[in-house]
Amino acid sequence: MKIICTRQNLVQGVSTSQRGVSAKSPMPILSGILLSAKGNTLTLEATDLEMGIQCTIPCNVQEEGSIVLPAKYFGEIVRRLPDSPIQIESAEGENAIIHYGQSEIAINGFSADEFPVFSNPQGNTSFTMPEEELKEYLRQVLFATSSDENRPVFTGILLEISNGILRLVATDTHRLALREENLSNDLEDISVIIPGKALNELSRVIGDPDKNITISIGDNQVIFIMEDTKLISRLIEGQFPNYRQVIPQGYKTRIKLKTKEFFESVERASLLARVGTQVVRLAIEEDKVIISANTEVGRIHEEVPCYLSGETMQIAFNALYLIDALRSIGGESIHIDMSGPLSPGILRTVDSANYLSLVLPVRTS
Amino acid sequence: MKIICTRQNLVQGVSTSQRGVSAKSPMPILSGILLSAKGNTLTLEATDLEMGIQCTIPCNVQEEGSIVLPAKYFGEIVRRLPDSPIQIESAEGENAIIHYGQSEIAINGFSADEFPVFSNPQGNTSFTMPEEELKEYLRQVLFATSSDENRPVFTGILLEISNGILRLVATDTHRLALREENLSNDLEDISVIIPGKALNELSRVIGDPDKNITISIGDNQVIFIMEDTKLISRLIEGQFPNYRQVIPQGYKTRIKLKTKEFFESVERASLLARVGTQVVRLAIEEDKVIISANTEVGRIHEEVPCYLSGETMQIAFNALYLIDALRSIGGESIHIDMSGPLSPGILRTVDSANYLSLVLPVRTS
Numbered sequence: 135m136k137i138i139c140t141r142q143n144l145v146q147g148v149s150t151s152q153r154g155v156s157a158k159s160p161m162p163i164l165s166g167i168l169l170s171a172k173g174n175t176l177t178l179e180a181t182d183l184e185m186g187i188q189c190t191i192p193c194n195v196q197e198e199g200s201i202v203l204p205a206k207y208f209g210e211i212v213r214r215l216p217d218s219p220i221q222i223e224s225a226e227g228e229n230a231i232i233h234y235g236q237s238e239i240a241i242n243g244f245s246a247d248e249f250p251v252f253s254n255p256q257g258n259t260s261f262t263m264p265e266e267e268l269k270e271y272l273r274q275v276l277f278a279t280s281s282d283e284n285r286p287v288f289t290g291i292l293l294e295i296s297n298g299i300l301r302l303v304a305t306d307t308h309r310l311a312l313r314e315e316n317l318s319n320d321l322e323d324i325s326v327i328i329p330g331k332a333l334n335e336l337s338r339v340i341g342d343p344d345k346n347i348t349i350s351i352g353d354n355q356v357i358f359i360m361e362d363t364k365l366i367s368r369l370i371e372g373q374f375p376n377y378r379q380v381i382p383q384g385y386k387t388r389i390k391l392k393t394k395e396f397f398e399s400v401e402r403a404s405l406l407a408r409v410g411t412q413v414v415r416l417a418i419e420e421d422k423v424i425i426s427a428n429t430e431v432g433r434i435h436e437e438v439p440c441y442l443s444g445e446t447m448q449i450a451f452n453a454l455y456l457i458d459a460l461r462s463i464g465g466e467s468i469h470i471d472m473s474g475p476l477s478p479g480i481l482r483t484v485d486s487a488n489y490l491s492l493v494l495p496v497r498t499s
Numbered sequence: 500m501k502i503i504c505t506r507q508n509l510v511q512g513v514s515t516s517q518r519g520v521s522a523k524s525p526m527p528i529l530s531g532i533l534l535s536a537k538g539n540t541l542t543l544e545a546t547d548l549e550m551g552i553q554c555t556i557p558c559n560v561q562e563e564g565s566i567v568l569p570a571k572y573f574g575e576i577v578r579r580l581p582d583s584p585i586q587i588e589s590a591e592g593e594n595a596i597i598h599y600g601q602s603e604i605a606i607n608g609f610s611a612d613e614f615p616v617f618s619n620p621q622g623n624t625s626f627t628m629p630e631e632e633l634k635e636y637l638r639q640v641l642f643a644t645s646s647d648e649n650r651p652v653f654t655g656i657l658l659e660i661s662n663g664i665l666r667l668v669a670t671d672t673h674r675l676a677l678r679e680e681n682l683s684n685d686l687e688d689i690s691v692i693i694p695g696k697a698l699n700e701l702s703r704v705i706g707d708p709d710k711n712i713t714i715s716i717g718d719n720q721v722i723f724i725m726e727d728t729k730l731i732s733r734l735i736e737g738q739f740p741n742y743r744q745v746i747p748q749g750y751k752t753r754i755k756l757k758t759k760e761f762f763e764s765v766e767r768a769s770l771l772a773r774v775g776t777q778v779v780r781l782a783i784e785e786d787k788v789i790i791s792a793n794t795e796v797g798r799i800h801e802e803v804p805c806y807l808s809g810e811t812m813q814i815a816f817n818a819l820y821l822i823d824a825l826r827s828i829g830g831e832s833i834h835i836d837m838s839g840p841l842s843p844g845i846l847r848t849v850d851s852a853n854y855l856s857l858v859l860p861v862r863t864s
Contacts, residue, residue, distance in 0.1 A: 207796050210770050216763065229797065236787075239767065241797035398581065402604065405575050422601075431572050432594065432606035 135199030135224040137171045141215050141234075143191040147178040148209050150189040150363055153335045155205040156182030163202055167209075168249045169222070169230075170200035179252050180205060185332040185367040186252050187339075200246035201230050211239055253366065257350025257357060259295070259324050261317055265340040265347045265360065271302050271313045272337040274489055277458045279330035280306035287372040290327035293351070297323070303377050304330070309455050310377060310492040311462065327374055328356050332367035339363060381480065381492060385471035387447050389418055390484060391440040393468050396423070397460040399436040403427040404453035406434050413496050414453040418472075419446050427453070449475045450498045459491040500564030500589040502536045506580050506599075508556040512543045513574050515554040515728055518700045520570040521547030531567035532574075533614045534587070534595075536560045544617050545570060550697040550732040551617050552704075565611035566595050576604055618731070622715025622722060624660070624689050626682055630705040630712045630725065636667050636678045637702040639854055642823045644695035645671035652737040655692035658716070662688070668742050669695070674820050675742060675857040676827065692739055693721050697732035704728060746845065746857060750836035752812050754783055755849060756805040758833050761788070762825040764801040768792045769818035771799050778861050779818040783837075784811050792818070814840045815863045824856040 148167065156164045159182060170177045174195055179188040201224040211232065212220075221233040227246065232239045272291075280288035292303040298321065301314045336358055340347055348359040351369075358365040403414040403425050410429040417424040418440070425436040449472060460468075465483030472479050481491045513532065521529045524547060535542045539560055544553040566589040576597065577585075586598040592611065597604045637656075645653035657668040663686065666679045701723055705712055713724040716734075723730040768779040768790050775794040782789040783805070790801040814837060825833075830848030837844050846856045 204796065207770065211767060214763065214767050214770065235802075237764070237799070237801035239771070239797060239799045241771075242795070398579065399602070402576060402579050405572065405579065406604070406606075430607070431569065432604060434602070434604045436602035437600075 135169070135171045135201055135222070135227075135230075136197035137176055137193045137195050137223075138219050138221045139176060139191060139193035141212070141217050141220055143193065144176075144212050144215075144220055147176065147189045147191040148205075148212050150339050151178035151180045151187050152205050152209050153338065154180035154182065154185060154187030154365075159183075163244045163248050164250075165204055165206065166202035166244055166249070167205045168200060168202050168246055168252075170246065171195045172198050181250060181252060183250060184329065185335065185365065187335070188252055188364045188366075190362050199224060199227070201227055202244040202246055202249050203230055203241055204243060207241060211241070253355070254357075254364075257352045257355075259321055260348055260350040261295075261300075261319060261321055262346050262348045263317075264343065265345045266343045267315075268347055268349075269337050269341045271315070272333050274313050274462045274464075274491075275302045275304040275311040276330055276334060276337065277462055278304040278306060278309050278311040278491070282306075286370050287327060287374055289331070290329050290370040290374075291333055292325065292327055292374040292377070293349075293356075294325045295321050295323055296325075303374070305375065305377065305380075305492075307375075308452070308494050309459065310380060311459070311489075312377060312381070312491075313489050315488060324351060325374070326351055326356065327370040327372065329367055329370055332356075332365065336365050339365070380478070381490070382471070382473050382477060385444060385473055385480070387418055387445050387472045388443040389423060389440040389470050390443075390467055391423060391438055391470070393460060393463060393465055393483075396425075396438050396468070397457070399425045399438050400453055400456050400460065403434050403436060404457060406431050407453045411496075412453045413450050413498060414456065415448065415450045415498065417446075417448050418442060447472060447475065449479065450496045451479065451493055452496055455493045459493055463489065463491060500534070500536045500566055500592075500595075501562035501586070502541055502558045502560050502588075503584050503586045504541060504556060504558035506577070506582050506585055508558065509541075509577050509580075509585055512541065512554045512556040513570075513577050515704050516543035516545045516552050517570050517574050518703065519545035519547065519550060519552030519730075524548075528567055528609045528613050529615075530569055530571065531609055531614070532570045533565060533567050533611055533617075535565035535611065537563050546615060546617060548615060549694065550700065550730065552700070553617055553729045553731075555727050564589060564592070566592055567609040567611055567614050568595055568606055569608060572606060576606065618720070619722075619729075622717045622720075624686055625713055625715040626660075626665075626684060626686055627711050627713045628682075629708065630710045631708045632680075633712055633714075634702050634706045636680070637698050639678050639827045639829075639856075640667045640669040640676040641695055641699060641702065642827055643669040643671060643674050643676040643856070647671075651735050652692060652739055654696070655694050655735040655739075656698055657690065657692055657739040657742070658714075658721075659690045660686050660688055661690075668739070670740065670742065670745075670857075672740075673817070673859050674824065675745060676824070676854075677742060677746075677856075678854050680853060689716060690739070691716055691721065692735040692737065694732055694735055697721075697730065701730050704730070745843070746855070747836070747838050747842060750809060750838055750845070752783055752810050752837045753808040754788060754805040754835050755808075755832055756788060756803055756835070758825060758828060758830055758848075761790075761803050761833070762822070764790045764803050765818055765821050765825065768799050768801060769822060771796050772818045776861075777818045778815050778863060779821065780813065780815045780863065782811075782813050783807065812837060812840065814844065815861045816844065816858055817861055820858045824858055828854065828856060 407427040772792040
């Protein structure tokens with residue numbers, strides 16, 4: 135392999151593909167990035183066997199070939215190279231020489247033959263949307279996934295298409311986030327669970343307002359196709375909980391309040407609440423919500439104006455769950471619907487019916 | 500105590516005084532900030548008994564008095580308060596109520612009586628300089644202090660005034676940094692060792708190009724007096740090594756090279772060198788320095804043009820020490836003077852004789 139490329143392209147390719155590298159894999163070769171030079175592109179790819187990222191950059195290929203280089207060192211070196219043409223040459227196939235200016239770095243790697251093949255499945259269902267939109271949807275649901283690997287279903291996001299509506303749902307059993315959107319094209323109904331980890335990495339590489347992303351879903355894999363980058367992930371097997379059953383219909387108490395004001399109050403309350411159980415209490419009155427917490431450090435009493443429909447009530451939440459939900463909801467004003475101190479609170483923006491977030495209350499007696 | 504002040508002033512006062520709080524003190528009260536309201540100011544102070552910081556902010560004092568509040572919680576709360584007038588009230592003297600808008604936070608603290616008195620010594624020697632200048636001097640020497648508390652002298656900075664010249668010197672025995680500057684006023688000769696930790700905190704609160712700082716040195720304490728802030732530190736007892744003896748006179752090899760270019764090369768070499776012993780080798784030739792490192796990860800060979808006076812030679816350094824020295828030196832071009840592979844390298848900027856940095860070589864055979 136022998137190629138010449140710009141530092142900028144190389145940095146971009148390495149930074150993106152590096153997201154696919156396994157942090158602690160038992161297979162040393164998986165700590166590497168596979169570089170393959172062909173035609174007039176260099177493809178960089180990495181995988182942890184659950185997820186893979188593949189990125190192509192333009193380059194001048196003087197000799198086709200491939201090699202695997204350790205992602206950590208290769209990445210750090212590339213980011214510190216001077217802004218001059220970079221030549222990467224691999225003679226024996228297990229180490230590469232990076233030439234720049236009068237200098238060179240030889241870096242030991244692995245033979246490309248040992249690198250697991252990056253499968254490139256054809257999806258049965260495909261649809262396209264702006265990168266920016268998907269990024270925003272993911273931001274609104276990812277926080278509600280669980281990190282408990284013993285219950286894999288909750289570490290993923292349910293992607294459901296039903297009657298032309300796309301729904302993304304996440305829950306860790308204490309809270310739930312649901313985003314839905316009409317798809318412009320007609321698609322077959324489908325329901326799959328995509329690992330939160332893969333979507334987290336995806337959300338870090340997308341977001342260009344001028345670019346689209348295609349999501350293609352196969353039998354056990356999903357592939358996200360961007361301009362120069364592909365991200366493939368296995369799907370999580372199992373049954374996602376019936377989220378419709380969890381979301382109460384109707385309410386006994388509905389309040390409308392300013393998102394930012396409420397968020398800042400809860401955030402202050404959580405500063406005190408965190409030394410205890412992170413419990414903040416809400417007393418919902420005619421025209422205000424009283425937010426309070428009481429711990430050994432001190433106590434807080436905040437008042438936020440609200441409009442009430444229905445009954446006054448008292449309820450307690452985990453402050454961190456409320457903060458996550460409020461941070462993700464956006465919008466100037468929100469509704470919170472409740473049906474008693476032991477039923478979940480449902481947060482929705484006043485402007486839009488496309489998103490809701492559910493938080494279970496904390497029993498305090 | 501009862502005061503009203505702006506959020507902005509309170510945040511500034513808390514953030515500055517908080518730097519004096521002991522991270523892990525056996526005395527719980529030392530995790531707090533003493534607030535004292537008198538006249539039309541609120542004084543905030545904290546100390547770990549080695550160092551203290553005192554900060555005054557303007558406020559409307561409705562009732563004089565004082566209280567100690569836990570720095571961590573008080574700081575986090577204050578930073579998250581809304582931008583409205585803040586009232587702090589302490590009735591019983593062991594807890595305070597912070598009022599803002601319709602809300603309030605009660606925070607448990609300590610009686611001010613138990614807080615160690617902040618001594619306010621008169622210095623024997625005083626001089627004044629622009630904050631910005633002192634900040635730059637400190638940046639240039641602080642990196643060379645040791646963090647080994649078993650040898651306190653090396654954790655400090657020598658401040659020496661001799662024949663009207665101010666010198667700041669730091670060494671951890673592997674490297675040394677020396678900054679000197681003419682003082683405009685005539686002062687008695689003096690030589691004290693100031694803890695690096697206190698100067699580190701000081702350098703974080705100074706830097707305003709329009710403000711001056713007065714340094715006042717007493718028998719066992721130094722006090723830094725800024726506009727609204729004072730920092731007091733004990734001095735370190737002991738004998739600072741004779742730095743003059745360590746700095747070689749003359750050289751056998753002098754090279755002149757571009758600071759940035761050399762810095763970036765050494766930085767790349769250190770990426771590879773860090774898996775081993777952090778040793779980078781310099782081969783000094785007629786018109787270039789060859790920088791190389793060789794480890795199990797790979798090897799690097801960089802060439803940086805230089806002007807040589809004297810003999811060609813080979814020498815090895817700890818890459819991290821070279822990087823620290825090069826990051827602190829400033830200036831477009833530097834000289835490095837050497838007298839053999841076992842003698843220190845002396846780095847100076849080409850433009851100025853006021854700063855030098857010394858790095859001991861590494862024996863490689």
